[in-house]
Amino acid sequence: MLNQINILIIGLFLSFSCFADSLQSKHVEKTTGITTWEIKTQGVNFSLTQILPEQAKAFYVNRGFTLVQTEAFASSCVYMTVMRNDNAPGTVHFVKSNWTVLANKKPHLLISVDAWLKKLKKQKVNNSALLAFRWAQFPPEQEFEDGGDWNQGMLSIGLPAESIFDLIVRWDINGKAYKTTLRGVSCAK
Amino acid sequence: MAKLIKQHCGELVVLNKKHIQTLLLTLVSSTILFVSGMSHAAGLPPLTHNLTVIKKPKLAPALRLKNMDDEFVDINDLKGKVVVVNFWATWCPPCRREMGSLERLYLATQDKNVVVLAVNVGEDVDTVFPFMGMVNPAPSFPILFDTDGTVMTKWKVKGLPTTYIVNPEGKIVYRAVGGREFDHPGIQKAVISLGQK
Structure with missing residues (x-):
């Protein structure tokens, strides 16, 4: 009986430690239904907020795209991504191509910004619109100093509407690898 | 600036339709940005207030x-002045949010040997002026x-907004990635003290 209580206490302690170390939250905007998933872990804050296809289309039409040119990206399960180094033990460095999307327990490759640009150039999107597209994306690679460096940008997951996936986000600090997983994220309708 | 306003007022008479289109597009895009900004969790990501010290400053x-x-x-x-160089765009939500505070910094430091330059990426006067x-x-x-985007590439900007602070010797001494x-x-205090050294 005593052993069982001890195991229970240790289990509870470990669960609490993991929870405290890596807090994931979900927020649904009442009026729009747009959902945000956010995780705070190891001094890093990371969040994904759904961008509805119509929002993405409107954004890029205003940057010089035609409606047809916006279709593929807008329907590729796009998120407003925020990553911030609040108080990690050093400079957070990431390469986005190292991140993994897991859908139905299978890894799914993120479409790179360069691949999108190549595709859009074939559709004859004009140069200023391409420039806006490039810089509106979450950076392919970045360094965030502790104390508040951050970025906000779009991230295309490349899955169909309403897909559910986990995103494994990886970074390193002075060569030491870190990761966190945002679980149960869903693509907008 | 007076020249610009005069120029714009003149164009409003001659090219009324073009300017109305520009203003409408700006209003629409602002609304979209506002809505997408409003949708972020319970609030917007906070603007932070730390500058990264560049340990080995190099010429800008x-x-x-x-x-x-x-x-x-x-x-x-x-050269001889502190220069705050901010890379931004009107469609970048944190860039828009920090712009007012950049003006307040400018107003507080313009008589203290400090210059602010905001480098817009990929847009034109017709888009920026209404903003x-x-x-x-x-x-x-x-x-x-x-x-x-040639200059921002040379400055190794990886995401918007990014701000650099250049000391009077022309070296980058601080960097801020994000709003x-x-x-x-x-x-x-950090900016003013650079100008007084």
């Missing part, structure tokens, strides 16, 4: 670009145009 890359009056501004002509009127307080520092509250006392 070249920066010679046209301003809103179509005149060139060259950072080389600003300026929406910022409170409206920016009075020079807005420069990096129309093809900041530039009127925060800590940032103001």
Whole structure:
């Protein structure tokens, strides 16, 4: 009986430690239904907020795209991504191509910004619109100093509407690898 | 700026339709940005107020670009002054949010040997000018145009906004990646003290 209580206490302690170390939250905007998933872990804050296809289309039409040119990206399960180094033990460095999307327990490759640009150039999107597209994306690679460096940008997951996936986000600090997983994220309708 | 307003007023009479289109597009895009901004969790990501100290300062890359009056501004002509170089775009939500605080920093430091240059990426005067009127307080520092992104590439910008602070010797001594509250006392103090060294 005593052993069982001890195991229970240790289990509870470990669960609490993991929870405290890596807090994931979900927020649904009442009026729009747009959902945000956010995780705070190891001094890093990371969040994904759904961008509805119509929002993405409107954004890029205003940057010089035609409606047809916006279709593929807008329907590729796009998120407003925020990553911030609040108080990690050093400079957070990431390469986005190292991140993994897991859908139905299978890894799914993120479409790179360069691949999108190549595709859009074939559709004859004009140069200023391409420039806006490039810089509106979450950076392919970045360094965030502790104390508040951050970025906000779009991230295309490349899955169909309403897909559910986990995103494994990886970074390193002075060569030491870190990761966190945002679980149960869903693509907008 | 007076020249620009005159120019714009003149164009309003002649090219009324074009300007109405520009204003409508700006209003629509602002609404979209506002809605998407509002949708972020329970609130917007906070603007932070730390500057990263560059441990081994190097000379700032070249920066010679046209301003809103179509005149060139060259950072080389600003040696001896502290120069705050902010890379931004009107469609970038944190860039929009920090712009008012950048103006407050400018107002607080313009008589202290400090210059602020806001380098817009990939847009034109017709897009930027209406946006300026929406910022409170409206920016009075020079807005420069990096129309093809060449300068930001030389400055190794990886995401918008990014701000560099160049000391009077022309070396980059601070960097800030992401939106900041530039009127925060800590940032103001750091900038002013550079100008007084």
